[in-house]
Amino acid sequence: MAGGDSYSPLTSPPLEMQFEKFRVQLEDSGTLRERIRTVVMEIESSTRLMQASLLLVHQSIPIPQVLEKANTQINVLKDLYSKLAEVVRECPGQYYRYHGDWRSETQMVASLLAFMHWLESGNLLVHTEAEESLDVLNDSDFALDLEDYLVGICFMSNEMPRYVVNQVTAGDYDCPRKVLKFLTDLHAAFRMLNLRNDFLRKKFDSMKYDLRKVEEVYYDVKIRGLATTGDSVGDQGTQKI
Amino acid sequence: MAGGDSYSPLTSPPLEMQFEKFRVQLEDSGTLRERIRTVVMEIESSTRLMQASLLLVHQSIPIPQVLEKANTQINVLKDLYSKLAEVVRECPGQYYRYHGDWRSETQMVASLLAFMHWLESGNLLVHTEAEESLDVLNDSDFALDLEDYLVGICFMSNEMPRYVVNQVTAGDYDCPRKVLKFLTDLHAAFRMLNLRNDFLRKKFDSMKYDLRKVEEVYYDVKIRGLATTGDSVGDQGTQKI
Amino acid sequence: MAGGDSYSPLTSPPLEMQFEKFRVQLEDSGTLRERIRTVVMEIESSTRLMQASLLLVHQSIPIPQVLEKANTQINVLKDLYSKLAEVVRECPGQYYRYHGDWRSETQMVASLLAFMHWLESGNLLVHTEAEESLDVLNDSDFALDLEDYLVGICFMSNEMPRYVVNQVTAGDYDCPRKVLKFLTDLHAAFRMLNLRNDFLRKKFDSMKYDLRKVEEVYYDVKIRGLATTGDSVGDQGTQKI
Amino acid sequence: MAGGDSYSPLTSPPLEMQFEKFRVQLEDSGTLRERIRTVVMEIESSTRLMQASLLLVHQSIPIPQVLEKANTQINVLKDLYSKLAEVVRECPGQYYRYHGDWRSETQMVASLLAFMHWLESGNLLVHTEAEESLDVLNDSDFALDLEDYLVGICFMSNEMPRYVVNQVTAGDYDCPRKVLKFLTDLHAAFRMLNLRNDFLRKKFDSMKYDLRKVEEVYYDVKIRGLATTGDSVGDQGTQKI
Numbered sequence: 016m017a018g019g020d021s022y023s024p025l026t027s028p029p030l031e032m033q034f035e036k037f038r039v040q041l042e043d044s045g046t047l048r049e050r051i052r053t054v055v056m057e058i059e060s061s062t063r064l065m066q067a068s069l070l071l072v073h074q075s076i077p078i079p080q081v082l083e084k085a086n087t088q089i090n091v092l093k094d095l096y097s098k099l100a101e102v103v104r105e106c107p108g109q110y111y112r113y114h115g116d117w118r119s120e121t122q123m124v125a126s127l128l129a130f131m132h133w134l135e136s137g138n139l140l141v142h143t144e145a146e147e148s149l150d151v152l153n154d155s156d157f158a159l160d161l162e163d164y165l166v167g168i169c170f171m172s173n174e175m176p177r178y179v180v181n182q183v184t185a186g187d188y189d190c191p192r193k194v195l196k197f198l199t200d201l202h203a204a205f206r207m208l209n210l211r212n213d214f215l216r217k218k219f220d221s222m223k224y225d226l227r228k229v230e231e232v233y234y235d236v237k238i239r240g241l242a243t244t245g246d247s248v249g250d251q252g253t254q255k256i
Numbered sequence: 257m258a259g260g261d262s263y264s265p266l267t268s269p270p271l272e273m274q275f276e277k278f279r280v281q282l283e284d285s286g287t288l289r290e291r292i293r294t295v296v297m298e299i300e301s302s303t304r305l306m307q308a309s310l311l312l313v314h315q316s317i318p319i320p321q322v323l324e325k326a327n328t329q330i331n332v333l334k335d336l337y338s339k340l341a342e343v344v345r346e347c348p349g350q351y352y353r354y355h356g357d358w359r360s361e362t363q364m365v366a367s368l369l370a371f372m373h374w375l376e377s378g379n380l381l382v383h384t385e386a387e388e389s390l391d392v393l394n395d396s397d398f399a400l401d402l403e404d405y406l407v408g409i410c411f412m413s414n415e416m417p418r419y420v421v422n423q424v425t426a427g428d429y430d431c432p433r434k435v436l437k438f439l440t441d442l443h444a445a446f447r448m449l450n451l452r453n454d455f456l457r458k459k460f461d462s463m464k465y466d467l468r469k470v471e472e473v474y475y476d477v478k479i480r481g482l483a484t485t486g487d488s489v490g491d492q493g494t495q496k497i
Numbered sequence: 498m499a500g501g502d503s504y505s506p507l508t509s510p511p512l513e514m515q516f517e518k519f520r521v522q523l524e525d526s527g528t529l530r531e532r533i534r535t536v537v538m539e540i541e542s543s544t545r546l547m548q549a550s551l552l553l554v555h556q557s558i559p560i561p562q563v564l565e566k567a568n569t570q571i572n573v574l575k576d577l578y579s580k581l582a583e584v585v586r587e588c589p590g591q592y593y594r595y596h597g598d599w600r601s602e603t604q605m606v607a608s609l610l611a612f613m614h615w616l617e618s619g620n621l622l623v624h625t626e627a628e629e630s631l632d633v634l635n636d637s638d639f640a641l642d643l644e645d646y647l648v649g650i651c652f653m654s655n656e657m658p659r660y661v662v663n664q665v666t667a668g669d670y671d672c673p674r675k676v677l678k679f680l681t682d683l684h685a686a687f688r689m690l691n692l693r694n695d696f697l698r699k700k701f702d703s704m705k706y707d708l709r710k711v712e713e714v715y716y717d718v719k720i721r722g723l724a725t726t727g728d729s730v731g732d733q734g735t736q737k738i
Numbered sequence: 739m740a741g742g743d744s745y746s747p748l749t750s751p752p753l754e755m756q757f758e759k760f761r762v763q764l765e766d767s768g769t770l771r772e773r774i775r776t777v778v779m780e781i782e783s784s785t786r787l788m789q790a791s792l793l794l795v796h797q798s799i800p801i802p803q804v805l806e807k808a809n810t811q812i813n814v815l816k817d818l819y820s821k822l823a824e825v826v827r828e829c830p831g832q833y834y835r836y837h838g839d840w841r842s843e844t845q846m847v848a849s850l851l852a853f854m855h856w857l858e859s860g861n862l863l864v865h866t867e868a869e870e871s872l873d874v875l876n877d878s879d880f881a882l883d884l885e886d887y888l889v890g891i892c893f894m895s896n897e898m899p900r901y902v903v904n905q906v907t908a909g910d911y912d913c914p915r916k917v918l919k920f921l922t923d924l925h926a927a928f929r930m931l932n933l934r935n936d937f938l939r940k941k942f943d944s945m946k947y948d949l950r951k952v953e954e955v956y957y958d959v960k961i962r963g964l965a966t967t968g969d970s971v972g973d974q975g976t977q978k979i
Contacts, residue, residue: 029382030380030441030442030445031445031448033380033382033383033445034445034446034448034449035448037383037402037406037449038448038449038450040402041402041403041449041450041451042450045450045452107349108348108349108351108352108397109352110349110352111349111350111351111352111353111355112352112355114352114353139271139274141270141274142274142278161278161281161282162282165278199796199797200271201271202793203790203793204271204272204274204275205275206786206789206790206793207272207275207276207279207790208275208278208279208282209279209282209283209286209783209786210282211286227900227903230796230900230903230904230907231903233907234903234904234906234907234955237906237907238906238907238958238959238962238964239962301691304688304691307688308685308688308689311684311685311688314681314712315681418709418712421712421713421716422712422716424716424719424720425712425715425716425719425720473716476720477720480720480721482720511864512862512923512924512927513927513930515862515864515865515927516927516928516930516931517930519865519884519888519931520930520931520932522884523884523885523931523932523933524932527932527934589831590830590831590833590834590879591834592831592834593831593832593833593834593835593837594833594834594837596834596835621753621756623752623756624756624760643760643763643764644764647760682753683753686753686754686756686757687757689754689757689758689761690757690760690761690764691761691764691765691768692764693768
């Protein structure tokens with residue numbers, strides 16, 4: 016059926032061999048995805064514990080105490096990301112092929128790390144610091160994708176209004192001013208970016224509502240003469256507002 | 257409000273600098289996408305011309321004549337893929353980051369190349385041959401993604417029923433047998449693959465309908481005693497089919 | 498409250514006057530839309546009658562008889578489009594502002610005119626002929642938009658498979674060949690257009706299915722030896738198929 | 739099969755010529771859209787800078803300083819709209835054909851211009867003033883569409899509550915009264931318009947919420963006896979408010 020027949024259908028063995036090779040390749044890729052999935056599920060689980068610890072911040076537990084508990088998960092995450100990087104290292108140049116498999120979990124990790132850093136220092140966790148936290152700073156095969164980091168920062172911003180409301184409830188009247196300053200600067204910085212019309216853009220748009228909500232809380236404490244500044248307490252309510 | 261305040265908001269300069277760096281990175285990535293888009297639009301345009309030439313096969317134009325015209329586009333495509341590979345080469349390890357930007361156009365290219373190859377030889381264009389046609393065979397930065405190739409093969413299969421119908425109309429009663437043999441083997445080969453529940457899987461599922469349609473045409477010519485082969489009528493049905 | 502107050506709110510009279518002007522403008526535009534809507538409803542009604550007449554073609558009523566009845570509506574449509582043009586003429590340069598209000602009805606009109614013309618002549622009604630039918634050929638204010646004309650042609654193509662099926666049922670075995678030739682040429686001509694990814698593109702994509710369906714009908718009559726060519730009847734069935 | 743057949747399929751040359759003409763027309767229109775897109779992207783980019791400058795108004799930066807920076811973009815916008823008008827001038831009477839391509843960006847421009855004008859004068863930027871700002875006042879081919887202008891005014895209204903909140907926070911207790919007067923008049927003026935059930939109607943509906951929010955802020959300052967005017971406290975509540 017081969018040779019002579021110029022129109023001849025496929026000679027079966029090569030076709031089968033060819034697809035046997037494809038089968039192996041697809042299976043390898045499938046196995047890799049399974050391994051990634053296993054690690055990502057652990058990341059997700061560790062993130063959930065970290066998040067649970069951080070939620071206590073809304074109940075006026077002292078920040079150092081909150082952070083101490085959350086910090087224990089950072090080492091867990093370091094290990095998990097080093098595992099993940101190891102898996103990804105096996106297929107050089109294919110980080111972005113599998114990126115979707117850990118993307119959303121990593122955005123959440125970035126968000127929590129940034130929130131913790133802000134609670135501790137009042138500053139923005141910068142991109143390289145976030146990579147350092149996950150021990151992937153100088154990894155040539157695995158990085159924290161810039162857009163994932165930025166989405167994480169937007170997620171952190173989404174937590175701010177709730178934090179401010181609870182802090183004021185607990186009597187910390189200076190919190191709105193600080194958060195407002197932080198968010199205003201952050202929002203202005205984001206505005207420098209020329210975002211495509213995509214997921215990050217949508218998340219950034221939501222930051223405007225966080226800002227507005229925090230402004231309203233600040234307004235509430237100011238109008239009631241509750242907003243202290245760092246200076247003295249006596250001149251509050253009349254001169255300052 | 258600055259320095260001493262350990263909770264202090266971001267000192268503006270570093271934040272701005274940080275985001276200025278992000279802005280540059282995002283803009284670089286945006287520019288790259290624009291450049292990819294330009295090449296992909298040319299690929300799409302060349303593919304349209306190739307497809308227009310190949311459509312003549314349904315009007316009983318002799319195959320060599322059809323292929324000659326379509327072949328002129330292969331060199332155009334070679335140039336365009338080498339341009340695309342050049343752009344992608346500028347960001348090593350990020351092929352899959354931008355892969356979605358040329359994916360569907362490349363699946364169509366793979367489909368047409370496979371159809372041309374089959375018209376010429378009656379055989380399946382194998383993956384490496386497809387890469388060779390596009391001059392990306394030994395390119396370490398740019399490859400024809402295996403799944404894109406396989407989706408292209410499914411698209412080619414979708415063209416088969418129409419081809420068979422028109423060939424029979426034009427009097428080629430042996431065509432259904434040959435195409436059926438080819439599609440049956442191809443379908444069997446695909447069945448070896450353990451496909452995830454995704455786009456490729458869906459496209460493969462459609463191949464079953466192509467097969468069924470070709471079987472029906474073969475049945476039509478057989479039941480009317482039209483399915484002769486070039487040889488004698490007696491050996492029909494056993495040896496040849 | 499005015500003059501001295503540099504921050505002063507609007508002085509009411511001018512604001513009211515301004516909005517009174519806006520109100521008039523919006524109302525004028527609303528009235529115009531109402532008038533357009535009235536004419537378009539009549540167009541739609543006339544089109545429905547025309548369509549009803551043309552449907553008889555599927556019941557083997559002789560074409561001249563079918564066309565005669567449908568033709569009476571053409572004069573009605575001429576009048577209606579001249580009314581529509583008159584309305585649009587009142588707002589020079591705003592044809593495209595209100596275009597959406599008669600767009601889909603006009604696509605249907607173009608489709609029916611093209612189908613009638615094809616029934617009569619076997620040829621494509623060209624754009625200028627369509628404009629002539631509606632008496633808008635040399636109207637500088639009102640034209641048949643090119644994309645509407647092309648969408649109409651696609652709609653006409655959608656009617657072809659049904660027409661072919663019913664003609665074959667009625668014993669006209671030569672119809673599939675003629676329609677196939679027409680549709681193949683039309684499809685090839687459309688392929689020259691570089692359509693944006695929009696409504697027209699989608700409609701054109703559907704033409705492929707019409708073509709395929711007509712090919713299958715042609716295949717059915719050919720394989721059964723029913724397809725006559727223009728030549729002689731005697732050699733049918735054996736030599737030709 | 740050709741010539742004599744009165745039912746004859748299209749003779750290919752005229753069909754091809756016809757569609758070649760269509761191809762050119764569609765391509766011209768596509769090229770025009772690309773050129774419009776380029777200018778609109780620049781308008782969007784300039785608008786972003788203007789918006790970034792105006793955001794500083796929420797941080798108690800003195801208005802003249804805020805406006806000075808934002809004003810530099812007005813000249814940029816003038817140039818861009820004159821570029822856009824030039825492109826549109828090439829296809830007389832087709833302003834509304836491409837209108838959708840610059841519509842939303844222009845609504846945003848109108849919104850920012852109106853906000854700046856209000857910051858400066860406390861008055862509504864009227865339609866002709868907005869056209870003057872963009873140098874399209876006496877352009878017979880390009881205008882600021884009335885509905886786009888009105889949508890822009892609604893967008894401006896959406897910014898008012900935030901502005902009032904931040905002004906009160908910064909100690910300007912007279913701001914709510916002024917803004918409330920302005921918004922109340924504006925809302926009443928809009929109510930004169932008989933809006934169809936469309937986008938503008940929806941945007942206008944949102945103005946009611948802005949009004950309510952500003953009323954609440956005014957209530958807050960009044961009930962706390964903060965709503966003083968510059969004069970004496972005694973005449974408060976009757977003459978001034």
